[in-house]
Amino acid sequence: xxxxxxFVITLLMFTSVAVVLTSIIxxxxxxxxxxxxxxxxINTDGAGLKGETYNIIGNSTDDILxxxxxxxxxxxxxxxxxxxxxxxxxxxxxxVEGDIARLNFSSEYYDMKKSDEMYCRGAVIKTVTGLYFxxxxxxxxxxxxxxxxNGDPIGPVGSDDLIISGTIEAEPxxxxxxxxxxxxNADGTGLNKExxxxxxxxxxxxxxYVMEELIKGPQAKExxxxxxxxxxxxxxxxxxxICYLDLSSEFVTKQNGGANRELLTVYSIVNxxxxxxxxxxxxxxxxxxxxxxxxxxxxFSQPFDPKDIVVQK
Numbered sequence: 001x002x003x004x005x006x007f008v009i010t011l012l013m014f015t016s017v018a019v020v021l022t023s024i025i026x027x028x029x030x031x032x033x034x035x036x037x038x039x040x041x042i043n044t045d046g047a048g049l050k051g052e053t054y055n056i057i058g059n060s061t062d063d064i065l066x067x068x069x070x071x072x073x074x075x076x077x078x079x080x081x082x083x084x085x086x087x088x089x090x091x092x093x094x095x096v097e098g099d100i101a102r103l104n105f106s107s108e109y110y111d112m113k114k115s116d117e118m119y120c121r122g123a124v125i126k127t128v129t130g131l132y133f134x135x136x137x138x139x140x141x142x143x144x145x146x147x148x149x150n151g152d153p154i155g156p157v158g159s160d161d162l163i164i165s166g167t168i169e170a171e172p173x174x175x176x177x178x179x180x181x182x183x184x185n186a187d188g189t190g191l192n193k194e195x196x197x198x199x200x201x202x203x204x205x206x207x208x209y210v211m212e213e214l215i216k217g218p219q220a221k222e223x224x225x226x227x228x229x230x231x232x233x234x235x236x237x238x239x240x241x242i243c244y245l246d247l248s249s250e251f252v253t254k255q256n257g258g259a260n261r262e263l264l265t266v267y268s269i270v271n272x273x274x275x276x277x278x279x280x281x282x283x284x285x286x287x288x289x290x291x292x293x294x295x296x297x298x299x300f301s302q303p304f305d306p307k308d309i310v311v312q313k
Contacts, residue, residue, distance in 0.1 A: 036053055036054065036055050036056075037053070037054065037056055037068070037127065037130035037131060038051030038052065038053055038126075038127065038130055039051060039052055039053075039054050039068070039071055039072055039076075039127050040072075040084065040122070040123040040126045040127045041072075041076045041078075041081035041082060041083060041084060041123065042081065042082050042083075042084050042119050042123070043080065043081060044080050044081070044082060045080050049084070049119065049122055049123055049126060050078075050081055051126070051127075052076055052077055052078060052081065054071055056068050056071065056131070061096050061133055062094055062095075062096075064131060065091070065094040065096075065101060065103065065128065065131075066091055066094065068127060068128060068131065069085065069091040069103070069124070070091075072084065072085040072123065072124070072127060073085050073086075073087055084116075084119045084120045084122070084123035084124070085120055085123065085124065086108065086111075086112060086116075086120070088106075088108045088111075089105055089106060089108045089109050089112075089120075090105065090106040090108070091103060091104070091105060091106075092104050092105065092106050092142075093143075096133060096134070099133065099134060099135035099136065100134070100135070100136045100137070100138060100156045101128055101131075101133075101134045101136070101137050101138070102137075102138045102140060103124065103128070103137060103138070103139055103140065104140040104141070104142070104143060105139065105140070105141050105142075106141075106142065107141060107142050109139075109141045110141060121139060121146070122162050124137065124139065125137045125139075125157050125158070125159060125162060126159050126162065129158060129159040130159075135158055136156035136157055136158045137156065137157055137158075138154075138155060138156040138157070139154070145176075148175055152175055152176065152177060152178075153175070153176045154175050154176070155175055155176030155197075155199060156176075156199070175199070175200060175202065176197055176198070176199055176200070177197070177198055177200050177206065177209070178195055178196070178197055179195070179196055179198060179206070179209065179210055179213065179272075179275070179276075180193060180194075180195055180272065180275040181193070181194045181195075181196060181210065181213055181214055181218075181272045182194075182267070182268050182271040182272045182275075183214075183217075183218040183220075183223035183224060183225060183226070183268060184223065184224050184225070184226040184261075184264040184265075184268060185222065185223060185224075186222050186223065186224060188224075188257075188260060188261065188264065190264075190308075191264065191267060191268060191271060192218075192220070192222065192223050194218055194219060194220055194223065196213055196219070198213060205236060205237060205238070206276055207236045207237075207238060207243055207245075207273055207276065207279065208233065208236050210272050210273055210275075210276065211233045211236060211245070211269070211273075212233070214227055214268060214269060214272055215227055215229065215231055215233075217229075225268075226257070226261060226264040226265040226268045227251070227265055227268065227269070228250050228251060228254035228255050229254075230248075230250040230254050231247055231248060231250050231251045231254070232247070232248035232250065233245070233246070233247060233248075234246040234247060234248055234285075234287070234288065235285075235288075238278050238279055241278065241279065241280035241281060242279075242280065242281045242282070242283055242303050243273050243274075243276075243279045243281070243282045243283070244283050244285060245269070245273070245282055245283065245284055245285065246285040246286075246287075246288055247284065247285070247286055247287075248286075248287065249286060249287050251286060252286060252291075252294065252295065255295060259295075259297045262294060262295050262297055262298055263297075263298065266284075266294065266298060266304065267304075267306070267307065269282065270282045270304045270305070270306050271306045271307075274305075274306040275306075280305075281303035281304060281305055282303060282304045283302075283303040283304075284300055284304070
């Protein structure tokens, strides 16, 4: 009987230790998912947003995102601050890919007036990017990406992309565009089309992004870049439908593919740039100067129209 009592006491001691250890482990795990951040509200003292610091708790990143949005609906401690997120707007889903959080809201999001939506969007982005695992936020409504007034997806937006002073800009400085690129096919007999989503800043010409992606090269294995990889874009601008493209000397000196390759190189660029709405023709410049010919095979002094490319085998 005495041995049994000792056994029971020992078992209880081990059980107690296990419970304590489990509690410590759980607390450590929970602590990793606790974070103090600034939750942003509309400041009624003047147009703009102002933050209050709160502790966000959750067992996972999804929990933290959900709890963050729910907290944004709660009345602020400062009576001069009001919630930027309407009570009836629900977060119906969320995901994190890399450092981008995608927040999927219910259809009530569209019931907001434009000015209220701008403040809501700005407050959500500034608040959520305060979380340690988020740099940018993409907002969706019923699974569809939020769009700009021109119909293009806004895409992921960081806090630095917002302009918040007296007003919040209706559209952030950056957005996602779909561009069309043309690359040489594998046997060098023509061009193949690729569509690509790129994040762009509206202060930069879209033509610049087209050239950057062309120089990076194709994503499809059956395509190849015809542009020498050392080529630099010195300047690019469009006036009256003509895109003036100023390239570095490597565009000429590093091109060693022969007449067919040179033709593909030129029209890979021309066809890609003229796929943009504002560009009808392309005028090439090399180191700021208009050239009479390209590698002795192509007349280079006049703007190029796009066309289907068929080269000699």
